Amino acid sequence: MKGGALVGLFEQTARPDRGFRYGEAEFISYADLFAEAGKLSAALGRLGQRPRFIAAIWMEPSPECYMAFMAIVLANGIPVPLHGNSSAEQVADVLGKLEAEVLLTSSARLDEVLRSEGIAREAGQGTIIVDGITGEAGEGMEASIRPGFRRRERVYTPPEETAVVFMSSGSTGKPKGILLSESNLLSNMASIQASLRLTDEDTVLITKSFGYSSTVTGEWLLALHAGMQIALAPGLLHPLQLVLEIKRSRPTFLCTVPAVLLPLAKSGKWDEQDLQSLTKLIVVGAAMPPETLLQLQMRLPKVEIMPCYGLTEASPRVTCLPAGQLASKSASAGLAIPGVTIAVYREGMPAAPGEEGEIVVNGPNVMLGYYDDERRTANVLTSGGLRTMDRGYMDGDGFLFLTGRTDNAFNVAGHLFHPEMLEKALLSHPAVRESAVTGMPDEISGYRPIAFVIPDQHPVEDERNMVAQLHAYCLNRFTAAGRPKEIIIVRELPRTQSGKPDRTAIQLMAKERNDDLRNGSIAAGTDGY
Template structure:
């Protein structure tokens, strides 16, 4: 296979009738997937898409999104997936900022110029040859979640994707017998790389789940029989919160992957005990094309860490001046490797601050333990400075998770006229648990230094989340300020 754009043709030539990709309504063999990609490529070409252009897709998870991805690459164009849950204003911002030539989706949505149904109608178009695509050509523009302003477009080229997929395939031990169940959104790089590209590249198959439902998930797994899936802590928390009872169908799963946000060791233990599926937790950023560390599938796995650096990447802990710190000391996590992004679209100053001498400055604080596993402490920007003392919310959150009545916990800092900042905790109680803020405060006093104990604990039914499923601490800060 010359290039990833050739994947549909290569799979069809190798085994035309083998299953390739499916969703809730469509199942495509390798040959059928190739034909759909060819048809979509002809439609996009007829709509004016050429090499070097950008195609935007405003769709929920479905087969057509994967078809559009490969069709764009077939023409030498890049693709930017747009979260369909965004407001019209945010959709227009991304499609305009990316310079999209064509916007695929439901024509009732803002800015959409090509009805998704048209992708399979190519009778009036001549076949389109595959463009000559180089590894340095742009492949994806992934927009960040925009927690500090307007989202930024992360530029990933084909070399980034090829390197990342090779690392994921090797780390997970993927082969043609695997079956990925996609539950994360395809506007996020994890969903694209871990659950679609990597399995398809090794001859495995992918099933795209619709909107996630904790109550329906067991039945879905039993029906589809996947070998792995990748999710965020919120999904595992929802599965753990289900009423006790038999959950058949998980026997086919050999591993579950967790990313996007650190997962408390206690939650990992609860899931593994209940469902009998090992979780391997990893860490990475869109700017690093997905993952930079991962707990080994074959072990030893160390809950509470995000694993070891993936082969091919260098992960370093540095001080504020960029100098590596001594072993075991805290500092900023910095990543180097062929997976580091080309930069932010149209933001050269932001790029220069983030990628320095080829090293990606993540903004995360962490350290390596004695076995070389990365322990994440927190985001630098989330650190709370209380009367000159540095507090890391994750440490307080982990202390709260030690209480059996705590299902989810999130800690943020709020302004204080005397101390500068103080911590406030938001807690979702475990299903059926009866607990008070006073009891949780007493628990914290028993496991934390006095200055780390939250000044207030707010009990809530659910956490606010961003589109990827991470807890939205920006919104929590606003709520906490009113406590």
């Protein structure tokens, strides 16, 4: 695999006139980054690891993260890009789960590494901890590469075609190792390019975590392939920070998530001129309320806004709403991108147009499987294709519409209830920054929907009035079964390692609140502050 297609891409795109811009005036060309990756690869080679060793990357968001990825590939290893905001103990769990031979980290994180009992445990099992820039052992870690050090034993060996492992916890909080091949990554990259048609005159602004397959495939590798410049500004939290960064770095292309766009769309502190460099904006990670997308399009009439759908198991992109279709298909996730096919199945049979069922994906982008989990792999990789566990329907024109997750749905008064539909509606309210809906058992209706809401402004002057407004907002949008029975204002929501709302923990929050109500320790209507 050392001379594989990924290495070829890195070599062919190592241009001195294209590269990463980051910080106030920092620039590193693809040529220089590839040269540094070669040095790091040689240092990794001196560690004496077996071919196809697994190396996790836990560093601050920077060009060096991408250099480390390249170096591991050049050294015939399998990179595992981790979210920069992961805790040391979460990193230790990944090292143990994947039996990782190497952890590449940064000198800035060395103290945290040394204090972590979990990472120390994995080092004792044979994981070598090295500097992610030089490949040398960090101070205090020399013992992990001393002569005679026992190499980590491996119980499970990934398929030979494995090129990268992404850790995806979805909404359950339990990370899964998703095995993707070079063909998976590069075919999806080419399909994304066929749907977006970017050129070497474009610049992509990367703000999302390095741990997402969307960032690696749909931004970094895509940028190399298209010859784009990269403006790197990860970790932006406030919408006005994003506006300032766009004004500074002048990107033409942005791939971002609803959590960033929703507050941006609701803010009146920017105008079209502030984002005038943008020509293409794609939305990934979750569905946005159609009303908000249309509102954003009205404010950015010259920008092609294209919602997309995907999942890490599909490398990740599956659909994209073609430019110019937002006005007529604002609730749609779009059409299958070139080279990928989608179908909707209901009770094992193809569903008719407009009929809801499970979305199934086919194409060269479909993963190899889950790390050391044959049962789960067999459950989703079927003869019919990749079972996504996502629910939706296709209209007569082939456009996909999402309704929710199979494993999130619950029954309300005899109706199958998808919490995502209510969440999307609440998000379209101007006073709501984020929402999460779960179900609590109910003697009469089976389950009752409970909504947790993070307000757009803190603190809320009149919490009871806001809750009443949100109930009224849902009144004409849903039948009685689809309305929240309780709306609770909170400051934050529990999240998974990948940053998504942790639905298991949210359900536990609802249960604990329900228990408190029964015990009389809180009064009905009390918010979650």
